[in-house]
Amino acid sequence: MARSQETIDLLLTRRSAKALTMVEPGPSEDELQTILRAGARVPDHGKLAPWRFIVFRGEARGQFGAVLRDVYARAQPGATNDQLDFEAGRLTRAPVVVAVISRVTPGIKIPEWEQLLSAGAVCQNMLIAATALGFGAQWLTEWYAFDAKVNEALGLGENEKVAGYLYFGSESVPKDERPRPELSEITSEWAAKG
Ligand SMILES: Cc1cc2nc3c(=O)[nH]c(=O)nc-3n(C[C@H](O)[C@H](O)[C@H](O)COP(=O)(O)O)c2cc1C
Helix, strand or coil: CCCCCCHHHHHCCCCCHHHHHHEECCHHHHHHHHHHHCCCCCCCCCCCCCEEEEEEEEEEHHHHHHHHHHHHHHHHCCCHHHHHHHEEEEHCCCEEEEEEECCCCCCCCCCCCHHHHHHHHHHHHHHHHHHHCCCCEEECCHHHHHHHHHHHCCCCCCCCEEEEEEEEEEEEECCCCCCCCCCHCCCCCCCCCC
């Protein structure tokens, strides 16, 4: 593969956009396919494909929002209408949302840890692909990724977990930089003792 300074620049400057400030248009069908294919292209020990994707577009976002509203209302009986409306609108913040589902096969040679890590790599590949296509992207879990009732409505099986809800859309506000760790603080060079 040819050297690609553009890829390096993207990796060294990429920032998440905020779902709350995303606007139409979102990725087209073709662009979404590219994002999903990039997601499915990650390292995957044992060729297990220990992940699957659920796409939310159009009215499905509001319909899933109705589930979030309902679950939230039951869990928080004192919630105000404004809070419930916010829950109902979570997925409509962005034109397209993809839930990346980690599906782990227990008891096999490939450790569960590695299968989970592969799902994280899927999320990051999708963020990078969406950014390269010119879209804003954000990886969120918020509360609903961890809620049993929401996950039931999502149709998750026994060994499935939400790795992330990935929000994709056009950006409406500029992104500023955020502090990054000093490499010297997180990197060391291994050397033999003695
Ligand atoms: C697994 C995972 C879950 C996340 N969930 C949330 C979340 O629920 N809410 C939130 O504000 N940021 C969440 N983030 C952080 C954002 O995705 C993102 O890292 C942050 O906005 C800054 O990102 P950037 O360094 O890519 O610009 C999550 C990140 C990861 C890796």
